[in-house]
Amino acid sequence: MVGSANLTSGLIANIESALVLSGTIHDQPIAECWTLAEELWEHSAAHPWTATEPSPDIDRFEPDLLGLLQRAVPVGSTISTLAEGRPNLIVDITEHGVYVETGRSRSRQAGAQLVPAWMLQLAWDYLQRYGELSNRYLLAADGLNVKRSSAVCAILARLPGITVTSTKPIVLRAGRTAPANPPQ
Numbered sequence: 001m002v003g004s005a006n007l008t009s010g011l012i013a014n015i016e017s018a019l020v021l022s023g024t025i026h027d028q029p030i031a032e033c034w035t036l037a038e039e040l041w042e043h044s045a046a047h048p049w050t051a052t053e054p055s056p057d058i059d060r061f062e063p064d065l066l067g068l069l070q071r072a073v074p075v076g077s078t079i080s081t082l083a084e085g086r087p088n089l090i091v092d093i094t095e096h097g098v099y100v101e102t103g104r105s106r107s108r109q110a111g112a113q114l115v116p117a118w119m120l121q122l123a124w125d126y127l128q129r130y131g132e133l134s135n136r137y138l139l140a141a142d143g144l145n146v147k148r149s150s151a152v153c154a155i156l157a158r159l160p161g162i163t164v165t166s167t168k169p170i171v172l173r174a175g176r177t178a179p180a181n182p183p184q
Contacts, residue, residue: 001019001020002018002021002033002037059097059116060095061095061117061121062121065120065121066093066095068159069093069098069120070093072159073090073098073155073159074090075090075091075092076090077089078090079155079158081150082153082154082164082167083135083150083167083168086150087103088100088101088102088154095117096114096117097114097115097116097120098115098120099112099115100112100113100114100115100151100155101113115152115155116148119147119148119152120152122146123138123144123146123153123156124159126144127172128174131173131174132172132173132174133172134170135150135153135170135171136169138152138153150170157172160175162174
């Protein structure tokens with residue numbers, strides 16, 4: 001079996017992909033896959049990783065945003081998505097992100113899913129800079145390219161000074177006037 005549990009997460013949003021080949025290591029397709037895997041394993045940019053290594057700083061909240069989240073979105077609270085009103089249980093807030101359990105993750109017995117800090121931080125920074133953020137721009141590949149946009153918008157909407165000016169499409173506004181013509 002050849003595949004990656006992360007292959008499409010950044011491209012499409014959590015679709016897993018794998019290919020099952022049968023035969024021997026000497027059959028051309030299997031030998032080519034093996035060779036490619038060995039080349040990647042030995043590549044100079046590859047390095048060993050263990051779960052005890054700290055995440056890069058990009059995967060962490062800035063302290064101010066982390067504090068705001070911890071005060072405004074208490075662990076154990078339920079927040080609703082803005083467009084559909086679907087409940088999301090806030091299971092934990094860590095420096096690496098917010099763990100959210102949705103009806104879908106609960107029905108699949110998948111437990112709480114991480115909304116990574118970088119997604120919330122990027123959206124927050126944009127909202128603070130330009131004063132307004134739409135769900136469309138948050139999702140767009142030529143925008144912020146954040147695929148957990150419903151959760152991100154629902155969480156940010158709970159922060160002080162943030163108002164929801166539209167739910168279809170979702171538009172958030174910071175408590176100040178936006179500069180003229182922000183990129184949307």
